[in-house]
Amino acid sequence: MVTKTLGDRTGCFSDDEGGNMGFKHKDIIALKDLTKEEIELLLSTAENMREINSRDIKKVPTLRGKTIVNLFYEASTRTRTSFEIAAKRLSADTVNISPSTSSATKGETLSDTALNLLAMKPDIIVMRHAISGSHYFLAKRLSCSIINAGDGAHEHPSQGLLDMLTMRDKFGTLAGLKVAIVGDITHSRVARSDIAGLTKMGSHVFLAGPPTMIPPGVEKLGNVTVCKDMREAVEDADVVMMLRIQLERQGKTLLPSLREYARYYGLNPEVLKLAKKDAMVMHPGPINRGVELSSYVADGAQSHILNQVENGVAVRMAMLYHVSGGELPTE
Amino acid sequence: MGSEQTVILDGPGVKRALTRIAHEILERNKGVEGLVLVGIRTGGVHLAHEIAERIREIEGELLPVGAVDITLYRDDIKGHAVHLPVGKTDIPFSLERQKVVLVDDVLYTGRTIRAAMDALMDYGRPTCIQLAVLIDRGHRELPIRADFVGRNVPTSSKESIAVNFDASNRPTDVVLQK
Amino acid sequence: MNLLIKGGRVIDPSQNIDETLDVLVVEGKIKELGKGLKAPQGGDVIDAKGLLVTPGLLDMHVHLRDPGLEYKEDIVTGTRAAAAGGFTSVACMPNTKPVNDNKAITSYIVAKAKAEGTVNVFPIGAITQGSKGETLAEMGDMKEAGCVAVSDDGRPVANAELMRRALEYAKGMGIMVIAHSEEIALVGEGVMNEGFTATELGLKGIPRVAEDIAVARDVYLAEYTNSPLHVAHVSTKGSVRIIRDAKARGAKVTCETAPHYFSLTDDAVRGYDTSAKMNPPLREADDVAAIKTGLFDGTIDAIATDHAPHHLDEKDVEFNLALNGIIGLETALPLALKLVGEKVLDLKGLVEKMSLNPAKILGLDRGTLKPEAIADITVIDPEQEWTVTPEGLASKSKNSPWLGAKMKGAAVYTIVAGKVVYKNA
Numbered sequence: 001m002v003t004k005t006l007g008d009r010t011g012c013f014s015d016d017e018g019g020n021m022g023f024k025h026k027d028i029i030a031l032k033d034l035t036k037e038e039i040e041l042l043l044s045t046a047e048n049m050r051e052i053n054s055r056d057i058k059k060v061p062t063l064r065g066k067t068i069v070n071l072f073y074e075a076s077t078r079t080r081t082s083f084e085i086a087a088k089r090l091s092a093d094t095v096n097i098s099p100s101t102s103s104a105t106k107g108e109t110l111s112d113t114a115l116n117l118l119a120m121k122p123d124i125i126v127m128r129h130a131i132s133g134s135h136y137f138l139a140k141r142l143s144c145s146i147i148n149a150g151d152g153a154h155e156h157p158s159q160g161l162l163d164m165l166t167m168r169d170k171f172g173t174l175a176g177l178k179v180a181i182v183g184d185i186t187h188s189r190v191a192r193s194d195i196a197g198l199t200k201m202g203s204h205v206f207l208a209g210p211p212t213m214i215p216p217g218v219e220k221l222g223n224v225t226v227c228k229d230m231r232e233a234v235e236d237a238d239v240v241m242m243l244r245i246q247l248e249r250q251g252k253t254l255l256p257s258l259r260e261y262a263r264y265y266g267l268n269p270e271v272l273k274l275a276k277k278d279a280m281v282m283h284p285g286p287i288n289r290g291v292e293l294s295s296y297v298a299d300g301a302q303s304h305i306l307n308q309v310e311n312g313v314a315v316r317m318a319m320l321y322h323v324s325g326g327e328l329p330t331e
Numbered sequence: 332m333g334s335e336q337t338v339i340l341d342g343p344g345v346k347r348a349l350t351r352i353a354h355e356i357l358e359r360n361k362g363v364e365g366l367v368l369v370g371i372r373t374g375g376v377h378l379a380h381e382i383a384e385r386i387r388e389i390e391g392e393l394l395p396v397g398a399v400d401i402t403l404y405r406d407d408i409k410g411h412a413v414h415l416p417v418g419k420t421d422i423p424f425s426l427e428r429q430k431v432v433l434v435d436d437v438l439y440t441g442r443t444i445r446a447a448m449d450a451l452m453d454y455g456r457p458t459c460i461q462l463a464v465l466i467d468r469g470h471r472e473l474p475i476r477a478d479f480v481g482r483n484v485p486t487s488s489k490e491s492i493a494v495n496f497d498a499s500n501r502p503t504d505v506v507l508q509k
Numbered sequence: 510m511n512l513l514i515k516g517g518r519v520i521d522p523s524q525n526i527d528e529t530l531d532v533l534v535v536e537g538k539i540k541e542l543g544k545g546l547k548a549p550q551g552g553d554v555i556d557a558k559g560l561l562v563t564p565g566l567l568d569m570h571v572h573l574r575d576p577g578l579e580y581k582e583d584i585v586t587g588t589r590a591a592a593a594g595g596f597t598s599v600a601c602m603p604n605t606k607p608v609n610d611n612k613a614i615t616s617y618i619v620a621k622a623k624a625e626g627t628v629n630v631f632p633i634g635a636i637t638q639g640s641k642g643e644t645l646a647e648m649g650d651m652k653e654a655g656c657v658a659v660s661d662d663g664r665p666v667a668n669a670e671l672m673r674r675a676l677e678y679a680k681g682m683g684i685m686v687i688a689h690s691e692e693i694a695l696v697g698e699g700v701m702n703e704g705f706t707a708t709e710l711g712l713k714g715i716p717r718v719a720e721d722i723a724v725a726r727d728v729y730l731a732e733y734t735n736s737p738l739h740v741a742h743v744s745t746k747g748s749v750r751i752i753r754d755a756k757a758r759g760a761k762v763t764c765e766t767a768p769h770y771f772s773l774t775d776d777a778v779r780g781y782d783t784s785a786k787m788n789p790p791l792r793e794a795d796d797v798a799a800i801k802t803g804l805f806d807g808t809i810d811a812i813a814t815d816h817a818p819h820h821l822d823e824k825d826v827e828f829n830l831a832l833n834g835i836i837g838l839e840t841a842l843p844l845a846l847k848l849v850g851e852k853v854l855d856l857k858g859l860v861e862k863m864s865l866n867p868a869k870i871l872g873l874d875r876g877t878l879k880p881e882a883i884a885d886i887t888v889i890d891p892e893q894e895w896t897v898t899p900e901g902l903a904s905k906s907k908n909s910p911w912l913g914a915k916m917k918g919a920a921v922y923t924i925v926a927g928k929v930v931y932k933n934a
Contacts, residue, residue, distance in 0.1 A: 022415075032709070041416060044416060044417075045416060045417045047419070048400065048417045048418060048419040048420075049417060051419060051420050051421070052403075052420075055453060055454065056454075056455070057453040057454075059453070060403040060404060060450075060453070061403070061404055061449065062402075062403040062404070062405075090403075109822075109826060110826070110827055111825065111826070129827070131827040131828060131829045131830070132710055132711040132712050132781070132828065132829075133710060133711075133712070133781030133827065133828045134827045134828075136780065136781050137781065137826075137827055137828075151711070152711050152712070152829075153711035153712075153713075154710060154711030154712075155711065186708075189711060192709075192711055215707070215708040215714075216703060216704055216705065216707075216708060216714070217704055217705025217706075217708045217709075218708050220705050221708070221709060318417075321403075321417065
């Protein structure tokens with residue numbers, strides 16, 4: 001029998017959709033720190049948040065009066081904008097701080113910057129930082145919530161969640177999916193979040209890329225297989241996730257040229273044929289057309305790149321919503 | 332739990348109450364013209380479908396039924412309550428110039444209704460909003476009253492009221508727990 | 510200084526002694542080891558029943574940060590930390606500010622240590638001027654002023670030709686070269702050991718081969734020039750194998766490792782703990798096993814702490830920005846004693862690695878309790894249990910991965926030239 005207790009909603013509120021499962025974290029720094037159930041909760045919240053984005057009045061009062069600081073030590077128009085829209089749709093006030101306008105250039109330490117920000121009483125700090133683990137450093141020192149918008153080559157949990165949501169939209173489940181991730185795994189925080197999240201949810205991840213860009217021990221991160229070439233990874237895949245290549249950042253010792261990279265590790269219609277018939281093509285963006293993806297593929301019917309972007313706002317709304325609750329009472 | 336339970340409405344009682352509410356809605360609105368039902372997740376949604384069914388039996392027309400999730404509009408969002416999963420609001424029709432009957436199972440403090448009305452306003456400007464509840468247990472904290480009530484039940488704030496549903500979401504009975 | 514240490518278990522590998530004996534010290538020198546010795550006139554008596562009595566421990570690799578970086582540590586606090594850890598002597602690396610690359614700096618260190626130091630300080634001079642790897646430093650001068658070895662520790666001598674000439678020149682001056690063996694190009698921007706943990710944490714890795722090929726280069730240069738060479742802070746399986754093979758070929762190569770390389774793996778970095786950040790970085794379980802084997806079979810001659818104090822502000826930052834190194838003087842003894850429990854070393858072996866061998870490598874008349882030797886003695890309670898706390902550490906800096914850890918084993922008396930400089934009883 002399905003039972004619903006009512007009449008005392010302001011106290012204990014049980015619900016037949018989520019039971020009494022809660023989100024117990026102050027921060028979201030890495031998907032590897034979350035349980036399968038917590039990821040499930042974030043995804044289902046995001047799914048329901050999506051409805052708000054299709055209304056005329058795209059705003060709910062949930063986080064009214066909350067202050068969210070977007071602290072971006074690395075430039076990122078799309079992630080920052082997505083977080084900002086997510087915050088505004090939940091009625092939070094947002095402040096954007098980026099290195100050019102902050103005191104980082106004056107040699108202020110992250111710790112001091114954060115303490116100064118804290119004096120302004122933000123409820124959530126959304127941070128992007130070039131150094132892996134910086135968010136743990138911050139979370140240990142600050143009482144407000146910290147959301148990771150990307151740290152070094154560590155994780156990019158909102159991207160991982162939106163990737164998973166996009167896949168779940170199509171397949172209904174993540175369990176049993178074959179997901180190929182192709183490109184520079186070593187320097188990719190997207191790859192790490194995808195691997196952490198997907199393998200927890202029961203997908204099998206296949207990696208391919210130049211061996212100069214496959215980090216040691218990566219197959220031990222979960223149900224992960226490192227493939228000898230791109231074709232092996234793409235064969236029979238449900239999803240082909242292409243990572244962005246950034247030669248200027250990754251150094252000249254890793255690759256001879258983008259031209260050769262595109263030949264061996266770029267996704268073109270011919271290689272895509274090896275995947276399942278209805279396989280999804282995804283890319284965290286921004287795309288280097290003709291490098292990771294040929295335009296035929298990027299703009300083709302199997303491309304879900306724009307769905308990813310759309311899901312980004314919903315996923316970030318879910319993240320902001322769930323961290324803003326603080327600790328569960330210990331009764 | 333483990334406390335004593337009193338059945339306030341049994342199965343036939345719930346049925347009779349909903350039928351009466353359906354009649355009252357039609358009478359007040361002079362038919363089904365421009366009428367839509369929106370239930371508050373989750374019990375209110377089940378009841379809205381029940382009422383729509385009764386109205387169809389009487390008038391031969393199935394009214395549109397929407398669902399509103401009030402989680403994002405709660406006024407107790409601070410503290411632990413915010414951890415609650417967000418349900419989906421699903422109103423697949425325009426509220427613009429419609430007479431909306433908002434349906435919930437138990438009317439108590441009125442805060443849920445306030446949240447639901449705020450949510451509805453974000454979807455458009457209805458001609459009016461009326462409120463139908465199966466149980467009104469008193470203790471209002473906001474100036475809100477129901478237009479259609481299945482049963483008024485005086486309670487103490489220590490008691491709680493549960494509307495039970497079966498596996499196919501049909502109401503079975505209403506129980507008072509001390 | 511007259512002193513009688515009664516009834517302790519005397520461990521002196523230089524005389525192959527491991528038995529319960531009294532140690533008589535007269536005028537700062539060992540007079541006699543024996544049973545039932547009488548207390549000297551006007552001298553103290555230490556009851557060492559149940560305790561170990563060893564030649565004073567010698568740490569051949571510390572950073573005292575004096576001159577120039579006294580906000581991290583200085584000769585006063587560094588030697589106090591040494592005494593608290595049971596060390597009667599330390600050899601300090603030249604990466605001070607300015608670098609100890611000339612006799613003036615060496616003389617300053619020697620003079621300050623003599624005036625204000627708690628234990629013996631033996632300076633190590635730079636191999637190259639400013640440790641810049643360009644021009645040889647004046648090794649002869651520095652040796653006369655008191656340097657016991659030369660090293661550019663902290664960075665390698667990247668130019669192989671210069672390293673070759675350094676080995677040849679140092680041989681002529683009769684001074685030991687201590688190599689910081691590291692291939693900089695392979696280290697790149699790495700901040701921890703390259704491996705699964707670095708992959709998971711998204712941190713740039715330092716491959717083990719960066720150490721291995723540099724050790725191999727330096728060993729080959731030493732063999733080619735027929736010069737002695739001491740390799741500092743060995744951390745990899747590969748280095749151990751290369752040095753073992755070189756010794757088998759008869760090369761005059763010695764080496765040391767540090768307690769953290771046989772106590773921790775790169776797992777300690779999880780949580781982005783900057784107190785587990787050092788160079789060479791913490792490695793993996795098979796490296797730790799190889800280090801222990803190297804200690805057991807004699808490939809590794811010495812245990813040295815690489816005591817590297819850093820100010821809180823230099824460690825309390827994002828992982829990539831934190832400076833390399835941890836303090837080690839006050840935790841080395843209990844960590845090394847664990848090796849005895851694990852049967853990697855017996856007590857004589859332990860004293861060899863922490864006293865006799867470092868003295869031999871540096872050509873010092875220490876590390877022994879032979880009659881007429883300078884009475885540098887450490888009295889150890891191997892059972893004493895204690896907890897590492899910032900307040901409990903004598904070092905000016907507190908950058909230890911063992912803060913909060915429970916330790917077993919401690920120095921109870923540290924005796925320098927017959928004088929008790931540290932007492933914990």
